[in-house]
Amino acid sequence: MENFVFQNPTKIIFGKGTETQVGAETKKHADKVLLHYGSGSIKKSGLYDTVVKSLKEAGVEFVELAGVQPNPRLSLVHQGIELCRKEGIKFILAVGGGSVIDSAKAIAVGVPYEGDVWDFYIGKAQVKEALGVGVVLTIPAAGSESSPSSVITNEDGWYKRGLTTDHIFPRFAILNPEFTYTLPNYQTACGAADIMAHIMERYFTNTKDVELTDRLCEATMKTLINNVPKALVNPTDYAVRAEIMWTGTVAHNNLLGTGREEDWASHAIEHEISGIYDIAHGAGLAIVFPAWMQYVYKNDVARFAQFASRVWDVDYNFFNPEETALKGIQKLKEFFSSIGLPVSLREAGIDDSRLEEMADKCTGSDTYTVGSFVKLNKKAVYDILTLAK
Amino acid sequence: MENFVFQNPTKIIFGKGTETQVGAETKKHADKVLLHYGSGSIKKSGLYDTVVKSLKEAGVEFVELAGVQPNPRLSLVHQGIELCRKEGIKFILAVGGGSVIDSAKAIAVGVPYEGDVWDFYIGKAQVKEALGVGVVLTIPAAGSESSPSSVITNEDGWYKRGLTTDHIFPRFAILNPEFTYTLPNYQTACGAADIMAHIMERYFTNTKDVELTDRLCEATMKTLINNVPKALVNPTDYAVRAEIMWTGTVAHNNLLGTGREEDWASHAIEHEISGIYDIAHGAGLAIVFPAWMQYVYKNDVARFAQFASRVWDVDYNFFNPEETALKGIQKLKEFFSSIGLPVSLREAGIDDSRLEEMADKCTGSDTYTVGSFVKLNKKAVYDILTLAK
Numbered sequence: 142m143e144n145f146v147f148q149n150p151t152k153i154i155f156g157k158g159t160e161t162q163v164g165a166e167t168k169k170h171a172d173k174v175l176l177h178y179g180s181g182s183i184k185k186s187g188l189y190d191t192v193v194k195s196l197k198e199a200g201v202e203f204v205e206l207a208g209v210q211p212n213p214r215l216s217l218v219h220q221g222i223e224l225c226r227k228e229g230i231k232f233i234l235a236v237g238g239g240s241v242i243d244s245a246k247a248i249a250v251g252v253p254y255e256g257d258v259w260d261f262y263i264g265k266a267q268v269k270e271a272l273g274v275g276v277v278l279t280i281p282a283a284g285s286e287s288s289p290s291s292v293i294t295n296e297d298g299w300y301k302r303g304l305t306t307d308h309i310f311p312r313f314a315i316l317n318p319e320f321t322y323t324l325p326n327y328q329t330a331c332g333a334a335d336i337m338a339h340i341m342e343r344y345f346t347n348t349k350d351v352e353l354t355d356r357l358c359e360a361t362m363k364t365l366i367n368n369v370p371k372a373l374v375n376p377t378d379y380a381v382r383a384e385i386m387w388t389g390t391v392a393h394n395n396l397l398g399t400g401r402e403e404d405w406a407s408h409a410i411e412h413e414i415s416g417i418y419d420i421a422h423g424a425g426l427a428i429v430f431p432a433w434m435q436y437v438y439k440n441d442v443a444r445f446a447q448f449a450s451r452v453w454d455v456d457y458n459f460f461n462p463e464e465t466a467l468k469g470i471q472k473l474k475e476f477f478s479s480i481g482l483p484v485s486l487r488e489a490g491i492d493d494s495r496l497e498e499m500a501d502k503c504t505g506s507d508t509y510t511v512g513s514f515v516k517l518n519k520k521a522v523y524d525i526l527t528l529a530k
Numbered sequence: 531m532e533n534f535v536f537q538n539p540t541k542i543i544f545g546k547g548t549e550t551q552v553g554a555e556t557k558k559h560a561d562k563v564l565l566h567y568g569s570g571s572i573k574k575s576g577l578y579d580t581v582v583k584s585l586k587e588a589g590v591e592f593v594e595l596a597g598v599q600p601n602p603r604l605s606l607v608h609q610g611i612e613l614c615r616k617e618g619i620k621f622i623l624a625v626g627g628g629s630v631i632d633s634a635k636a637i638a639v640g641v642p643y644e645g646d647v648w649d650f651y652i653g654k655a656q657v658k659e660a661l662g663v664g665v666v667l668t669i670p671a672a673g674s675e676s677s678p679s680s681v682i683t684n685e686d687g688w689y690k691r692g693l694t695t696d697h698i699f700p701r702f703a704i705l706n707p708e709f710t711y712t713l714p715n716y717q718t719a720c721g722a723a724d725i726m727a728h729i730m731e732r733y734f735t736n737t738k739d740v741e742l743t744d745r746l747c748e749a750t751m752k753t754l755i756n757n758v759p760k761a762l763v764n765p766t767d768y769a770v771r772a773e774i775m776w777t778g779t780v781a782h783n784n785l786l787g788t789g790r791e792e793d794w795a796s797h798a799i800e801h802e803i804s805g806i807y808d809i810a811h812g813a814g815l816a817i818v819f820p821a822w823m824q825y826v827y828k829n830d831v832a833r834f835a836q837f838a839s840r841v842w843d844v845d846y847n848f849f850n851p852e853e854t855a856l857k858g859i860q861k862l863k864e865f866f867s868s869i870g871l872p873v874s875l876r877e878a879g880i881d882d883s884r885l886e887e888m889a890d891k892c893t894g895s896d897t898y899t900v901g902s903f904v905k906l907n908k909k910a911v912y913d914i915l916t917l918a919k
Contacts, residue, residue: 142772144545149538155789156533350769353753353777360745367741380739383531387789388742396785400544400776 142350142400149394151287152313155387157379159315160191163234163277164199166313170273171232173202175225177245178236179209183279188320192236192277204228209237212415212422213244215259215295221248222258225272232273235311239283239335239422245274246291246309262293262302271308277315280324281386282332282423284339284393286314294416300502301416303408316390318382326373329385330480331423333369336389337362337473338426342405343398345437345444345514351401358397359451364388366452369480406512407433410522413499418491427482428489431474432529437515442466486530496526531739531789538783540676541702544776546768548704549580552623552666553588555702559662560621562591564614566634567625568598572668577709581625581666593617598626601804601811602633604648604684610637611647614661621662624700628672628724634663635680635698651682651691660697666704669713670775671721671812673728673782675703683805689891690805692797705779707771715762718774719869720812722758725778726751726862727815731794732787734826734833734903740790747786748840753777755841758869795901796822799911802888809878816871817878820863821918826904831855875919885915 154162167174176192183189196203206221225233225248235245249272251258260266276286285291289310292303321329344358368384375381391397410433411425438445446462449455449469458465474484483489500523503511510516517525543551556563565581572578585592595610613619614637624634638661640647649655665675674680678699681692710718733747757773764770780786799822800814827834835851838844838858847854863873872878889912892900899905906914 142545142769142776144548146541146543148541152535152537153788154535156531159533350772352756352773353750353780356749356753357746357780360749361742364742364745380531383739383789384741387531391742391746391785396780399542400772 143348143402145399147395147399148307149287149310149396151311151394153287153316153390154313155316157317157319159317160188160277160320161195163192163275163315164195164197164201166315167196167201167232167234167275168199170275170312171201173204173228173230175221175228175230175233175248176203176205176236177209177221177233177241177248178207179238179241181207183236186279186320186323188236188277188279192234203234204230209241209244211240212294212301212419213240213247215247215293215297218244218247218251218258218293222251225252230272232275234275234277236277236279238278238280239285242274242276242278242283242285242311243291243293246271246285247293247304248272249274249309250304250306259295261304261306262295268304268306268308271306274309274311275313276311278386279320280328280332281321281389282335284336284389286311286316287390287394289395292412299416301412303412314390316386318379318386321382321386322377324376326376327481328421329369329372329376330482331421332389333365333385333480334423334427334477334482336365336385336392338407338430339392340397341430342408343401343403344448345404346401347441347514348401354397354399354401355447361388361391361397362452366476373480402513404512404514406514406517409503409511410499410525413503414486414491416502417495417499418489420489420491424483424489427477427484428486428529429525431470431477431484432525434470434473435528436521436525438466438470440515445469486526493527493530496523499526532737532791534788536784536788538676538699538785540700540783542676542705542779543702544705546706546708548706549577549666549709550584552581552664552704553584553586553590555704556585556590556621556623556664557588559664559701560590562593562617562619564610564617564619564622564637565592565594565625566598566610566622566630566637567596568627568630570596571712572625575668575709575712577625577666577668581623592623593619598630598633600629601683601690601808602629602636604682604686607633607636607640607647607682611640614641619661621664623664623666625666625668627667627669628674631663631665631667631672631674631700632680632682635660635674636682636693637661638663638698639693639695648684650693650695651684657693657695657697660695663698663700664702665700667775668709669717669721670710670778671724673725673778675700675705676779676783678784681801688805690801692801703779705775707768707775710771710775711766713765715765716870717810718758718761718765719871720810721778722754722774722869723812723816723866723871725754725774725781727796727819728781729786730819731797732790732792733837734793735790736830736903737790743786743788743790744836750777750780750786751841755865762869791902793901793903795903795906798892798900799888799914802892803875803880805891806884806888807878807880809880813872813878816866816873817875817918818914820859820866820873821914823859823862824917825910825914827855827859829904834858875915882916882919885912888915
């Protein structure tokens with residue numbers, strides 16, 4: 142086990158009817174906020190009205206900025222920054238999924254910074270302060286509701302880049318699983334792939350002696366795998382939706398990565414796909430992860446066999462662990478297929494004309510690498526994308 | 531799953547050599563602190579010198595209060611409160627195990643309170659403010675390093691009572707597994723029983739649809755069970771000590787109880803045993819828990835069968851789940867025995883002369899009950915103590 146620091150200050154308020162607490166909870170942090178959301182699905186579901194009523198009752202003023210898209214855009218972040226500055230706003234309330242939260246976090250770090258907020262996403266500057274962010278979550282997927290991360294897409298070149306800083310842990314996150322009842326099945330599935338990926342990015346590590354976190358990862362993956370198919374059949378099963386929603390937070394609140402080197406190559410590769418083709422992040426991960434596994438599993442057959450056995454209940458072949466390992470990868474691929482996700486670029490309608498461009502953008506040069514379980518250079522990323530064709 | 535609020539703000543600093551950060555970490559909170567510790571084992575191990583050096587280098591003044599005993603006493607808490615008031619101290623640094631931390635927390639809530647701090651422990655007053663507490667942990671057991679709880683023994687009548695309030699989450703906790711190398715085996719085992727009990731108090735619930743937290747509990751218990759026997763054989767195995775130490779924190783940081791009703795009857799019963807006989811809390815739990823299980827398992831045979839199957843790898847008997855359930859209880863008892871703990875009152879040198887007194891103190895009256903998995907009145911507690919003879 143490696144040395145680590147773990148702290149996650151986000152206050153989680155979970156369960157039925159909890160959205161009515163948003164006003165009182167926000168009031169603890171600010172009297173005037175930016176109310177940030179997406180395309181308006183929160184108006185259809187009635188959540189918007191509930192939030193507005195709760196804010197008003199608590200005496201919280203708000204200015205609205207709607208229009209966050211999946212793979213949230215830098216241009217809207219710039220608008221949000223200007224708006225907050227003009228209105229003297231010190232707190233952002235994000236109502237929606239990971240894209241809305243990530244956009245809110247970008248605005249939060251951008252407001253007190255003199256330069257372009259994009260500097261933080263390309264490592265040109267370090268975050269020193271940020272506005273507070275609160276969340277009402279509607280999609281279990283990104284884990285952004287209690288993570289220190291944000292991913293933004295710069296339309297100028299379609300670069301998708303991430304930022305991680307303790308300054309952007311949300312102050313609170315309100316999670317009512319009932320608001321996930323109306324998610325289209327495809328979006329539930331994409332969310333599941335994202336959650337699964339967050340765990341697998343931590344699970345596949347070269348760090349030795351990480352039994353507790355291995356087992357916690359496996360527990361979380363098993364719960365997800367058990368519940369997602371049920372949600373697709375019965376979208377209004379509260380128990381099932383609650384398991385998925387809490388799993389999404391636990392997957393990405395940093396606990397499962399304590400003491401272990403994490404990988405994140407698959408996320409980096411996926412960012413190039415959804416950055417260019419604007420497909421759902423979860424769909425991109427369902428394509429990349431099995432290909433990545435096929436490329437790297439020989440680096441630690443025992444770990445992949447453990448994954449197959451403990452997570453997928455594959456019968457362990459004592460005489461041929463590699464067979465067990467490969468069956469686990471196959472099971473993952475079948476699972477993604479079974480919940481309606483693409484598991485190849487072709488299934489997502491993406492041809493092979495820009496594989497090299499993506500490999501190049503991902504690694505930036507022949508010598509720069511991504512990932513840590515196996516360090517991948519441009520050639521390796523290209524090969525993985527080829528396996529994903 | 532039930533609605534819940536989850537927030538744990540404690541900063542965990544985990545790993546080799548981390549104790550040298552104590553000065554810098556403390557300095558963020560205070561310039562002058564109470565250095566609180568136990569019988570002096572930290573002087574033998576060299577930890578005391580390291581802490582003092584680190585505090586001095588960081589420019590943190592300190593006043594010392596040593597002498598915390600296992601089952602920490604109210605009288606020393608009173609001394610600590612007086613000392614902090616006299617010296618104008620606003621922060622307490624606890625260096626030791628759960629007893630030292632619990633004593634520090636009691637001092638922390640007592641200093642700003644006009645009445646007797648015991649009021650908080652008997653529900654006569656609510657905590658409104660507290661000094662900050664920081665921790666350097668030397669014994670994985672109580673989980674107090676990142677819990678909102680404290681248990682104190684009042685020598686006047688030998689009452690052992692607990693307090694839970696968000697005001698006493700430690701600000702930081704430094705955990706170096708190397709400082710657990712020198713723990714006597716008996717203390718390692720007692721700590722393991724305490725950790726196991728913290729998980730089981732949450733695991734045995736009547737709340738339905740709690741798959742994720744069930745599995746997280748099982749993952750944590752399995753890790754503990756795998757590692758404790760190894761630590762007894764090879765006390766200086768870092769990997770093993772690290773698993774146990776991190777397990778002890780995860781077991782009691784509230785995550786494993788999210789969305790579920792918890793029980794805590796066994797803790798309440800045990801408090802009467804160690805309150806009167808001054809045995810180690812973990813030893814008391816090893817005696818009480820199997821007896822409690824024997825008394826209550828029929829309330830939910832399926833849950834006990836799941837415990838047996840998933841935690842203890844008992845082969846599930848599809849035609850006789852009760853047999854599986856009973857085997858799980860037997861396995862737990864054998865585990866406690868195998869690591870050197872008493873599993874009956876007699877083995878701890880306690881006769882049956884005061885069972886009724888303990889049952890009476892535990893429930894206070896014929897109508898007051900403890901626990902929630904099965905609500906236990908005075909008669910039920912007496913019967914469990916009789917099973918534990």
